[in-house]
């Protein structure tokens with residue numbers, strides 16, 4: 360029995376829970392609030408999720424958590440065997456983790472119905488039994504912390520709002536086209552690309568009233584896939600992955616290059632210049648003074664290492680499917696200062712850091 364500290368509407372906790380259900384690993388949900396001291400001592404950060412094992416070990420960050428749990432399995436892996444598809448799956452995982460986060464927070468905290476629902480859910484889950492604070496005040500604090508930190512503090516303004524929403528709509532359209540052809544992103548069995556996409560798609564876009572309504576109307580195959588993922592178990596009869604990158608997958612990889620890989624490069628350049636905030640331009644949309652993330656420099660390093668491990672032939676094939684201008688950061692990232700994060704390579708058991716500041720992006 361593992362203990363999962365998080366909450367029931369959390370992005371990354373949803374990703375982890377989907378995986379734990381798939382592997383029939385039993386777990387207990389516990390709140391982060393009230394357990395902050397334990398979490399900081401155990402793993403170094405308060406974030407969702409943090410996992411505590413029965414033997415006293417602590418883990419965090421869903422990408423290395425899933426990788427470690429898979430390494431303990433004898434069953435067929437969630438990582439594709441084909442090196443080209445394996446890299447594509449890792450890239451989709453990082454896009455789901457680190458790019459779709461901004462629209463997910465925007466829809467949740469910018470729209471009234473969504474923020475009322477989310478603040479009430481966070482209050483019930485985290486605060487009601489752990490803090491003696493009047494309900495209305497706690498709810499007001501939650502709304503302004505999340506909106507000022509993760510929406511306004513992450514560059515979402517009247518000028519960028521349309522692009523933020525377009526990024527969600529584009530993800531829906533690209534995934535709809537994939538799920539009209541097959542059950543999962545890379546074939547008829549789920550991979551880490553599917554588990555990661557459940558982060559934004561399950562507890563945010565599929566559940567918050569405004570983006571859920573959009574998903575049902577615009578991308579019903581994505582809505583169906585969310586439920587399918589929640590219910591999927593390993594099935595030895597269904598193990599046929601796709602063997603090459605087809606047009607619908609290539610379209611997704613181009614979008615990822617132009618959004619997430621561009622973001623990773625600009626973030627790493629800002630980090631190299633010691634900036635805590637920087638202006639980010641994605642698809643001609645200017646995001647003014649977004650927070651720099653050391654954690655995301657490490658995400659880029661992980662992708663660069665995975666790229667470097669591919670043979671020449673696979674790299675050449677993959678390049679055809681990525682947008683070269685932005686994707687070149689994968690093979691040409693020399694001017695970037697190292698993150699020096701997890702240098703001992705013990706993630707998910709390492710001393711962790713938050714994605715931003717001490718949890719929320721620092722004040723302007």
Ligand SMILES: N[C@@H](CCC(=O)N[C@@H](CS)C(=O)NCC(=O)O)C(=O)O
Nearest residue numbers: 369370371406407420421422714718
């Ligand atoms: N990279 C981590 C990220 C975990 C994370 O950033 N969780 C967010 C929200 S679900 C969080 O706890 N943020 C800190 C806060 O809100 O104080 C993962 O993959 O699990």
